[in-house]
Amino acid sequence: MALVEVRNLVKQYTAGGPNAVDDVSFEIQAGEIFSLLGPNGAGKTTTISMISTLLRPTSGAITVNGCDVLGDPMGVRRSIGVVPQDLALYDELSARENLRFWGEMRGLHGDGLKQEIDEKLRLMDLTNRAADRVKTFSGGMKRRLNLAVGLLGNPPLVMLDEPTVAIDPQSRRYILDWVKDMNTKGLTVLYTTHYMEEAQELSHRIGIIDQGKLIAIGALEELTRLVGEHETLILTLYQESGGTQLAEAVAGLEGILQASAHDGEVVLNVASAETALPTALGQASLLGLSVRTIEIREPNLETVFLHLTGRALRD
């Protein structure tokens, strides 16, 4: 049996309004890292909020570890650890005081709690800052403590909601390595992100979500197969504002299946880079645009997203 089962999940914030999550279904097996990948506002946080019992679904069903989110919300909460996108810590308290409070809120106490606090501090390399107030911590240290709180009680499933937003590359690397390491020790992870590279690096399976709908799901190889034997051609222009113009000009030309532009970069989904490149360069020249770099990529999640939605993941 899957650890998480989501069936036909719908969330409508206002009656008659748009669906923030629209008929989403997926499963997460125990021991898996499952990523929900999608742009900002796609419905990732809303989905995770319903799984964690914070939001009530408008319709559909969710079970976690055999517990229904509506019928047995306490059972669900006992089975999950949540690492929210924003830091949810008490700045004026020390790291140890924070862990103690959140541990007690999860029902831990006594020696068990003390041991677990020590273990989490060690795990996050925060032992020698345990007594310091969180407000004196760097952004990366706060993120690590935020993760540690989500692990208290050793729940079978941990949900991480965009944990690497707005942090330095070193802390980001630490978090990604940590997720992989914890997964090898048996932890099941539900990870949301809008960074394709993170989903690609971490996940056993990926669900691509856009405008509330789950538009594709599977392992990386399965998803890239959706694009077919295509290639991605990326042209970087000297004139940032010319990207959209070029994308519109080349769209539909022979051998160019899809085109989108973002920050002076034109991303083309092409049948063959060899034949599409002269066409694209010719159009750029006609428009008076100068190409700075040319990159040819194998299909990846960016290509998949472009293929499925007609837009770049970052749009």
Added chain:
Amino acid sequence: MRRLFAMIRNEFLREFAYPLSLIFFILLPVLFTAAVGTGLSGMMNPDESDPEEFRTRLYVLQADSDPLVDAFLETLETVNLVTEVVETLPEDTFGLEIPTDFSERLLAGSAVTVTLHTLPNSTASQAVEQYVRAAQGRVGGAALIAKLGVEQARATGAVNTEAEEADFFNHVLEKTLEDARNPAAVAEVRWPEGVDAPQVERDMATSNEQASAGQLVTWVQITLLGAAEVLVNEKQGGTLKRMLVCPTARGAILTGKLLARLALGLFQMALLLAGGALIFGVQWGKDPVAVAVISLAFALATVGLGMFIATIVRTPGQANSVVVGLSMGMAALGGAWYPLEITPAFYQQVVKILPSSWAMRAYTDLLARGATLVDVLPHAGILLGFAVLFTTLGILRFRSYGR
């Protein structure tokens, strides 16, 4: 239960994370109590030996001066009045006319009529009349003693001339009045064992009592309504969401937050009650249980209101404005900054919609009127009614909080 204790401990740790918070928690309330107490003392403490500027001024019109009239004026000064001899009595002031035959009639043992001009709408009129009567009685009694002394001295040949008689009279008069002011012995009244001495009832609390109770209500209100700020900050900071995904029921989280803030408010109340007693000499009535019941009921009503506000406001800035505005407004209107007794009857009725006014009524009854638990139970009942109303509204709104 452990989770509730964790939430209470967390609230205390965060409140006192920085020593600066002690300034607002205890130091400022004590300083304000001292300041307000001093400010009110002129208006509310007729029986205390206050500085001259706080005592009632009495203008005196006297036909002539002699030792008895002088003694009368001196005695008026000793009973909490400031006298000023004038040739014409000013209007709209307290004035006293002393007749020309004042001394003559006093020495003859006849009734003397002095004319007192009072202010019809002043609460001090009755007190001034009492002071004048008291001074008149003291001087009259002393004059009779001196007169009898002179007769005895004359009979025994101790005085022979009129000048010696006058000296002797003045000496005895002065000595008698002085002794009356500083009696060598006083009688102590003891009540049989098991019988409570009746407490002297007053219309109003003294300045220190009013200030202590009023500042307690004001500052504890800020702490307890601060529940709104705490909850909104937790919502904004994401810690409330994190709490809501812990294996703890929503009701328990709200109860925990309520109890945590309530415990903080009660702790501050206990400090201010003790501070009022130790620093300002306030005796919090004769029934400590009644004081505890009123304090708890007021705290419950206020923390419930704080929780309700938390479910209405959206940002910490809004919460702060509402908390400060409501705390100050309810304290000022509810009689925490001045006695409700000096306000018009209509006003006193209108402010009954405020929990603070019920707390102040109850504290004043306990402090000044010797009220017991039974007497203040209606006040406590109304405060608990406020608590139930606000908390119910808060719970109803909290159930859908964030959903």
